Amino acid sequence: MSYRQRKPHKAVAFTAALTIGLLVGGVLGSHILNKAPEPGSEAAGNDRITAESWTSSLSDGDWQVSLSAEVRSLLTLTGAGTTRRADLVDNNPAAGLTAAGSSPMIHTELGAALWSNCTEIRIARHVDDAIVDPTSALSAIDEAISRLSELTGLNLVTGGDSRGDTTDLITPERDTIQIAWVPEGSSHLEDDELGAAEVWHIADARGIPTIVRARVFLSAEILADYSFGPAGGGVNVETAILHELAHAVGIGHSVDGDSFMHAELGSHAETTTTDLATLAFAGGRSC
Numbered sequence: 332m333s334y335r336q337r338k339p340h341k342a343v344a345f346t347a348a349l350t351i352g353l354l355v356g357g358v359l360g361s362h363i364l365n366k367a368p369e370p371g372s373e374a375a376g377n378d379r380i381t382a383e384s385w386t387s388s389l390s391d392g393d394w395q396v397s398l399s400a401e402v403r404s405l406l407t408l409t410g411a412g413t414t415r416r417a418d419l420v421d422n423n424p425a426a427g428l429t430a431a432g433s434s435p436m437i438h439t440e441l442g443a444a445l446w447s448n449c450t451e452i453r454i455a456r457h458v459d460d461a462i463v464d465p466t467s468a469l470s471a472i473d474e475a476i477s478r479l480s481e482l483t484g485l486n487l488v489t490g491g492d493s494r495g496d497t498t499d500l501i502t503p504e505r506d507t508i509q510i511a512w513v514p515e516g517s518s519h520l521e522d523d524e525l526g527a528a529e530v531w532h533i534a535d536a537r538g539i540p541t542i543v544r545a546r547v548f549l550s551a552e553i554l555a556d557y558s559f560g561p562a563g564g565g566v567n568v569e570t571a572i573l574h575e576l577a578h579a580v581g582i583g584h585s586v587d588g589d590s591f592m593h594a595e596l597g598s599h600a601e602t603t604t605t606d607l608a609t610l611a612f613a614g615g616r617s618c
């Protein structure tokens with residue numbers, strides 16, 4: 332049994348407002364979650380309580396990237412270079428992430444759904460014929476992939492690119508993240524969506540949720556609205572892609588308005604300490 336979750340990414344004018352939609356396959360049927368509240372509102376403050384929270388898994392903590400003292404502190408890790416935080420449960424990275432306002436795409440009592448870091452994850456890029464500058468569109472994906480790999484330590488391997496009509500795309504193969512640049516008006520996105528990410532996960536033999544395939548849709552509107560720049564370093568095309576790719580590795584939204592994982596890409600979209608900790612966590616799921 333595999334389950335699928337989707338997060339659409341909506342744009343209002345130049346900023347990206349977002350509605351969280353949850354589509355769960357299999358016997359659970361489907362339903363829609365709440366609309367994302369305006370940043371700073373009371374509802375936004377409650378969001379981290381009502382939304383998905385990080386939970387611990389026995390397989391988590393196999394860090395693939397080096398952790399700064401600041402990140403170790405946020406993850407409540409003891410040891411060299413760690414500052415204890417009295418308000419957090421010691422040595423509970425999942426609780427530390429939740430306290431910092433980060434969230435997973437989906438979780439069970441046995442942990443958040445993440446990729447195994449033993450898996451070679453294939454990146455399959457598709458560019459619709461309607462994309463005017465496919466070379467730039469592909470290189471922006473590469474920049475975001477490179478950043479994602481650097482910050483998670485996940486083994487992301489590009490290959491299997493195609494150009495053509497993206498109306499009918501096959502379900503991504505196992506161990507694959509499919510990324511598709513689609514034209515404005517594509518049936519894959521609602522009118523006001525800039526992008527969307529879908530994640531499929533299974534329960535392993537121990538019941539721990541593990542992501543086995545994912546798909547990201549990117550609207551040509553991203554290329555029209557944003558300029559190019561560093562992924563996770565400001566509001567730009569690469570950051571918009573990195574946002575969706577972070578969903579593809581199991582990361583949900585951050586309540587921090589400065590984070591590139593905030594539901595809306597406003598005037599700030601930086602890679603915060605919480606984001607660094609979350610990305611490291613997302614790559615810390617052993618086999």
Ligand SMILES: [Zn+2]
Binds near residue numbers: 339593
């Ligand atoms: Zn999002």
